[in-house]
């Protein structure tokens with residue numbers, strides 16, 4: 001039974017779903033880094049929110065880990081390249097808390113416009129400072145969205161309902177989508193110059209880090225109010241403090257900080273500054289949504305291989321997974337076959353699908369070919385880290401989908417570029433479920449690729465098969481199946497034999513010494 005650790009505070013529905021689905025679960029929120037490292041080796045899955053940091057060190061200790069599920073959106077607390085290199089799937093729940101977070105941004109816009117926290121504190125202190133708290137209306141004001149993805153779009157929708165004018169800076173926002181949302185796409189400079197309120201809704205990346213830098217804050221309209229419910233690190237906190245002190249920025253509300261938990265900050269106590277402790281996603285509704293989604297997604301992957309909302313591997317729905325599984329087995333065998341047969345470094349690999357295979361999601365098939373190929377070099381390779389390892393080796397991967405149907409109702413062909421030119425192997429599925437090799441380097445041979453095998457290329461001549469059988473028999477090697485193909489009578493022939501025990505180098509040398517043998521190699525699947 002797979003075992004999952006929930007290492008952040010999560011709605012109890014997550015644990016309930018794991019148990020219902022037959023996954024063992026431990027709930028241990030609030031572990032220190034050292035405590036997490038000490039126990040992570042026991043788990044196949046890890047379910048987290050933003051507090052757990054899935055670092056290289058944690059991943060190095062995670063000897064059984066197959067999946068990290070983020071009950072939420074931002075994944076900047078996970079070292080995704082390190083997870084990919086280790087073959088660990090990283091998934092998030094991209095929509096479960098978006099409405100809630102957008103509502104928090106709107107709440108902070110109003111809190112700034114009407115100075116609600118200060119007014120509340122003053123009133124409860126018995127001061128009744130009616131003249132101190134003069135606010136601004138949001139109606140007709142310009143709201144500048146930095147990032148107009150899921151959350152930004154919801155904020156735009158709500159802001160338009162409040163009769164604000166919405167402008168957005170997002171390099172990936174298409175003109176059509178901007179029209180659909182009823183917002184104006186602008187450059188960052190234009191946004192900074194025009195916005196009365198700015199709200200940030202981008203992930204934290206190298207491109208977005210400090211997007212509100214000292215220089216950009218200086219370009220904003222005097223009296224601007226700024227909200228950040230996305231990630232600490234998008235705003236230069238020291239520059240923001242200076243701009244609040246000078247009055248250039250009339251107010252700022254941060255839900256997120258560069259250092260979290262933010263127990264001390266120069267911003268604390270600054271006039272017109274409001275903060276919440278990363279509450280963007282903290283509603284009953286959002287937490288139930290993300291807990292259910294993450295538990296379902298992790299369980300699907302651990303129990304059936306279904307992949308949803310993964311960030312480092314193509315998705316594979318629970319419906320697709322059973323259809324694709326035999327193809328992935330075939331693809332992995334073909335990848336392994338070319339990997340074992342290729343004598344020199346490969347510079348490129350082509351994966352072609354035709355017939356029924358061309359109607360399926362090709363990405364998992366490609367991933368499985370690469371896993372088979374890279375698995376020849378390392379036994380810790382899977383579909384997640386294989387593309388990463390292939391890229392590291394500079395392997396050029398080409399995918400082709402053919403509409404034609406050839407001799408087989410379904411076909412997967414894997415071609416590799418070697419110093420001797422391009423060579424390919426191809427396979428099909430018999431009965432829609434059994435992988436079968438049908439061609440090897442231009443020669444038609446039908447064979448199951450399983451267990452120990454011998455691959456021999458020889459000149460087709462009478463008596464050869466008898467001599468080979470005698471040689472193997474004398475060495476105590478029993479032949480299971482025997483598959484023969486040839487280019488032409490008397491030409492080059494290919495033999496693929498499944499054998500009940502492995503052959504050693506000296507037996508291979510003897511076989512290579514038989515008359516007419518050009519190649520003799522041991523293969524293992």
Ligand SMILES: NC(=O)C1=CN([C@@H]2O[C@H](COP(=O)(O)OP(=O)(O)OC[C@H]3O[C@@H](n4cnc5c(N)ncnc54)[C@H](O)[C@@H]3O)[C@@H](O)[C@H]2O)C=CC1
Pocket residue numbers: 072073074075094097098101146147148149150151152169170171172173201202203204207208229230231255256278279280281282
């Ligand atoms: N405070 C909280 O509790 C929560 C915070 N978040 C944060 O909100 C962020 C946004 O979430 P979603 O809208 O769901 O993500 P999303 O991926 O749907 O949208 C992000 C948008 O940012 C845009 N973007 C990327 N690079 C950009 C750049 N250099 N300049 C301008 N725009 C850029 C993208 O094109 C995309 O449209 C998350 O990455 C997460 O960090 C999410 C949920 C809760």
Ligand SMILES: O=C(O)C(=O)COP(=O)(O)O
Pocket residue numbers: 049050051071072073074075097278279280281282
């Ligand atoms: O979903 C996100 O990106 C969030 O920032 C929410 O964080 P949390 O799960 O509340 O720690």
